Amino acid sequence: MDMDKRPPADGGDGCLVGVIRIPVKIVAVLVVLPVRVVWELLVAAGRAAYRHVLGPLYVHVLQPLLRALGWLLTTLLKLVFVWPWVGLWRYVLVPVGQGLAWVCRGLYEQVLAPAGRILGTYVLYPLGAALAWIGRGGMRYLLAPLAKGVTWIGWVLGMSLFVWPWVALWRYVLAPVGRGIAWLAAAVYRYVLTPVGHGLVWLAVAVFRYLLRPVGLGLVWLVVAAYRYLLRPVGLGVAWLAAGLYRYVLTPVGQVLVWAWGVAGRIVAALWRGLKWISWVLVGWPASRVYRHVLTPVGHAVREVWRTGRAAVREARATVRRALFGTPPVEPARSRARTLGSTTAADAAPADEISLPRRQG
Incomplete structure (x- = not known):
């Protein structure tokens, strides 16, 4: 990919812009390159720290520690808030409740139910029948006439207190007063309110026609003039300035910074x-x-020298033994011991190692 390849310039760019762009790009690269290097170093350090420090620390230290802590907290919470109440419910409350239920059931079946049946049959039922007969007689010959008399007296008192006085008040006081007030209101409306209302309407029309309308037209003209000759030119100037700043300053600077960032990345990769x-x-x-x-x-x-020296020492030891004892040397039992998974003696000389083939280079 060509590093010097640039997007096609706008129609308004000239030779001066092309000449200035190269030093600006060089300065941008020189400014952005240290930042990109520091960024790459920070990224590499973060990855290395996560891979070799934070990850193993979490897996081998924090995770087992958190698991152990969670198990310990769970056990403590169960020991304090679960197991005592479960034991209390299972071994105290349930047996006690079952015993109380058994006692209450036996008490009801053996004592309360028979006593209730006897009491209801021989006491309550005859007593209720007697009270019902007495109540029917009292209702028919005493309470019914008394209730009728009390009802008539209550009706008379209610009408005297709550109906007849208010009817008289409405008929002989409120109705005449209301008719007089209505006549007075009609007179006030005809001879006072109507002329005053006409005067107020005329005054409002005059104020609107000769005061509010001219003032409103003047304010509208002032607003239109301010918009046309002040706000609109200023807004157009600000918009033109912002567009020029964006087109000729911010956009080229952004493009140069993006290009410099990419070039700095390539330079850092090449340096690496x-x-x-x-x-x-x-x-x-x-x-x-x-x-x-x-x-x-x-x-x-060194290995060959070691093997040769070891063989010479063995030969010398065997010769000395033959010279002293006159018998052929007998290999000790420990030397005849086989190593685990091997068919040679422990003191036997190892076979020659096979050297790896040398790589051509």
Whole structure:
């Protein structure tokens, strides 16, 4: 992708804009590049911290700790708020309730029910029948006439207190007074309110025609003139200024910053690849060469020397033993012991290791 490729310029851009744009882009790149480098470093540090510190810390420390804490809190809460009440309900309240229910049921079946039947049959039923006979006689020969008399007296008192006085008051007081007030109101309306109302209407029409309407027309003309000769030119000027600022300042600056951000990203990526290549050339490749061409042969040589020395020591030990005891050396039991999963003795010399094939390079 061409880094110098630019979007087609507007029709109003000239040579001066093209000449100025290159230094501006250079300055923008120089300003944005450190910010992009710091941003990339922060992102890499955050990822590394999450991968190697925060993630393992959460998985291996916080998560087991939180699980243990949750189990402990759950156990404590159950121990305080669940298990005592469950035990109280299961081993105290339920047996006590069952015992009380059994006692109450037996008491009802054996005592209360028979006593109630006897009391109802031999006491309450005859007493109720006697009271009913007495009540029917008293109602018929005493209470009914008394109720009729009390009703007539109440009707007379009610009419005397709540009906007849108010009817007389309405007929002989309120109705004549109301008719007089109506006649007076009609006279006031005809000879006072109507002339005054006509005068007020004429005054309102005159105020509207000779005061409010001219003032309103003047205010409307003033508002129209202010809009036409002041607000509209000022608004057009501000809009033109904002459009010019957006078109010739903000938009180019935004485009330059976006372009500089992308260029800074590419530069950072190139620097990172260069650092990786330099580290490989200066450290990795020499270390691999030293390991392959120096350390590996030296290790093989040391191993061969060690094997040769160990074999010579064994031969010398066997010779001394034969010279002293005159018998062929017998391999001790511990040397004949087999190693786990092996068919050779523990002291037997190991077979030659197979070297890895060398990579051409």
